Amino acid sequence: MTAFLLHRIALILPTLFFVSVLIFGLQQLLPGDPALALAGENQDPAVIAFLHQKYHLDQPLPVRYALWIEGVLQGDLGESIRIKRPVFDLICEKLPVTGELALLALVVALVIGVPAGIIAAVKHDTAVDYGATMAALWGLSIPNFWLGILLILLFSVKLGLLPASGFVSPGDSLKQNLLTLAMPAFVLGNAIAAVMMRHTRSAMLQVLGSDYVRTARAKGLGELRVILHHALRNALVPVVTLGALEFGQLLSGAVLTEQVFTIPGFGKLIVDAVFNRDYAVVQGVVLCTAMAYIALNLLADVAYVLINPRLRT
């Protein structure tokens, strides 16, 4: 186990280097000069030249990459040319917002998806199973932005129960914070719940048909104990993997939901950065996201071992 973890940690640096080269290079393929985007409507040639010089946009690509990486290695991710603040500060400001949204969405997904998957598996080939499967299909098929707007029209405009958009920090008001995140968390969690349900159902069906479960029943154990104590622990392994991957995806991919609910999170930051050719922000965010994925995968591996003692060596 220790050797395995050390091996995984040793792979982090080359992975991040590869990601940095990839994101830096890919951005250059985007048409559009950042200085033109930033120079405003007037497009003053003097301003464009000033911006080229200030942000090293007139330098060759290898020089620009070297300047950026030199900063990254010293903890400086550069400055947003649009917002005029350090990228690191922006990430520290936005990441907790999306992190909280992602966590709540994952909780929604787990609370809905895992029990639904268990019940569907236990009641395999019954009306309950079919109903759960159809609900999962519904969750997968509904576009996030459409569901979000519908929920806003119902709960905010018609019923006046929840705020339509915006974000309140938990430090300012925990109650308002949860109210502002209720709908977006449900929208995001809804789609993931469907995936969780399907995976849990499949894993449970596989496990419930295995010999040791049959043995447990034969020994006279209660059905609830068989399902929750014996079957679920093994069925959870793929669900944990899925949860880790989905959380990582949520951190970077809640773009549409953040746009609809006007949540100043990570997704919105990176989309605006792409449209404005804010290279430093895109590069910094992608690097952070890569690190998050690596960390989450590592956590998933550790979680496997904790859940299933047979994986401990």
Place this chain on the structure above:
Amino acid sequence: MEGSNRKAEISAVSAVEIIDDHTVKLVLKAPFAPLLAALSDRAGMIVSPKAAQAAGDFVNRPVCAGPYKFVERVAQDRIVLERFADYWNKEAVKFDRIVFMPIPDSTVRLANLQSGGLDMIERLAATDLETARNDPRLKLSTITGLGYQSLSINVNNGARAKNPLGQDPRVREALELSIDRAALNEVVFNGLFQPGNQWVGPSNPFYVRSLPVPARDVAKAKQLLAAAGAPNPRVTLMTTTVPEMMRAAQVIQSMAAEAGFDITIQATESGAAIQASVDGQFELYLNRWSGRTDPDGNLYNFVSCKAPPALNVARYCNPTVDEELDAARIAGDAASRLAHYVKAADRILTDRPLIYLWHPTWLFAMSAKIGGFEAYPDGLIRPQGMTMQ
């Protein structure tokens, strides 16, 4: 300040002399009639020299002059202002705090307003106007803006100008005659915007009334194309991906097809579209300009031989036009300036490097509890005189 986007707008100023505590003298390189208008706009916004010159973060902590002072800005979330107690007209200012929240989606903006999450929104979508009008909790205010939307035609910007549309003014005239501006406005903007054919709107004192908005004439358009030897010109129309612009492009495509044009729409992300237009990688470009108070601000930099290449993307250059535009800049009164614009318009509207289509209307929606709001053509919200029940 170095790198300021506003420097070019007051480039005519060569020196500033302080006369006394309340008087400054601006020394100009040459007479420049648009100067006062420029100073009433972005370039004239007064900042604290001490705060601007101090080392630090002026961009994120601006100190200016006005009824409100800056409190905080959380990127992509809010800008908070609070009332400035020493403002000269403080009696007219009733709100203690104003919070601006950027909400890109127009449906979500309206939903926030209807749910009470917001007190006022700007840029209500034209398609949402009836919804807002029928909501007793809301009221509306509209005004035609200073800007315009136009078709820029590549007449001299690289290889892609070498086609009938770019080279033959008869083909450009045919394109204009194939478009029904009133119908376009009805279909895309519910009739709310102002059709136009010049860089200022028909109600503007500098509008050239002898050259009104032409009516659609498909028959004449076909004749012109035949005379030009190009009965079915193929053109690529570049537009941004803003939904209203794409709808407008589709309407133009459909209308022009009746005259014989074969238009392909190329929806392009805005950053890429700007770059493509500067590089001459376009034939026809549905473009916008937010507008300036003075007609010079809506015209000079788009058609002058001396214009910045990033704005005169058509690369139009006519010395006769330049003479009139330069003369309009130094003329001492409005009537003289208009006379020069009449001559310039006669040439520009014949050459058609741009086909002006409409002037956007500012659509404000607000809680019915708000009173005293007056819309201005520049689209800025002036809180002086506004009240809340």
